[in-house]
Amino acid sequence: MSKLDQVLQIEPSVELVFRGPFNEVVTADLKLTNPSDKRVCFKVKTTAPKRYCVRPNSGVIESKGAVTVAVMLQPFDYDPNEKNKHKFMVQTMFAPDGKIENQEQLWKDVLPEQLMDSKLKCVLDPTGNSAPTVGNVDSQKRQDEEIRRLKEQINALKEENSNIKAEEVRLRKVAMSDTVSSTPPPSQRVEVPTQASALPPYVYLIVVLILGILIGKIIL
Known part of the structure; x- marks a missing residue:
């Protein structure tokens, strides 16, 4: 021994x-x-x-x-x-x-x-079957960590993409709401007056006569 x-x-x-x-x-x-x-x-x-x-x-x-x-x-x-x-x-x-x-x-x-x-x-x-050695275990741990990190990045990108899409939808809704609110309904629309149509000729004659009479009284 x-x-x-x-x-x-x-x-x-x-x-x-x-x-x-x-x-x-x-x-x-x-x-x-x-x-x-x-x-x-x-x-x-x-x-x-x-x-x-x-x-x-x-x-x-x-x-x-x-x-x-x-x-x-x-x-x-x-x-x-x-x-x-x-x-x-x-x-x-x-x-x-x-x-x-x-x-x-x-x-x-x-x-x-x-x-x-x-x-x-x-x-x-x-x-x-190969028994796991220390080197293989360390390598497997590094691979698992890398896979986990990549999955986290993918999930973060997916979430960011979803947020961008949601923001895009929200902005579209806001733009449509602003357009609708700025356009009054038919009952509230203000009609812009059009230019008055020309007066008949006899109206002008009457106005001229009245002016003539007034001027004549002033002179006398």
Whole structure:
């Protein structure tokens, strides 16, 4: 049993998922990150070595460095009734100072209390559905936010268009009301008098005679 806590950051840390179909090689990546100030030796083991190919299956990770391990599941006939009990173990130890001449011998000579290990379950997903990663979730959130913003803009434009149409109808009604109110009904219309027709000639003769008589009295 390991006496030390695992120094490496392992991603994924619980399950290594392989997504079907399984009629061809399926690869799952295992990222190992060394946050410590020392070099770390690692080794990846599996309970089904004939079913999986691991590259690299061992090595040294420098301080603040990282390694991506490709775990390849070989093609096989998938049986949904068969329980999958395959497991992986990432075993590590701090590397000695100086150049490492023989890693295999180093692993043989290491004391059990110097070892650190982490275990992962193997999960087979025949549907091939991708689990949402942090990046995918963030991207989906941005897309949802953009869609929501566009919908709000569309709704605002629709509302503005409705307001413009309502204002246009109101202005038309006001214009029609002003026109009707400025035109009096037939009963209230003021008839503009037309020019008086010319007087008959005898009227002028009578006026002339009257004027003549008046002028004659004034002279006498």
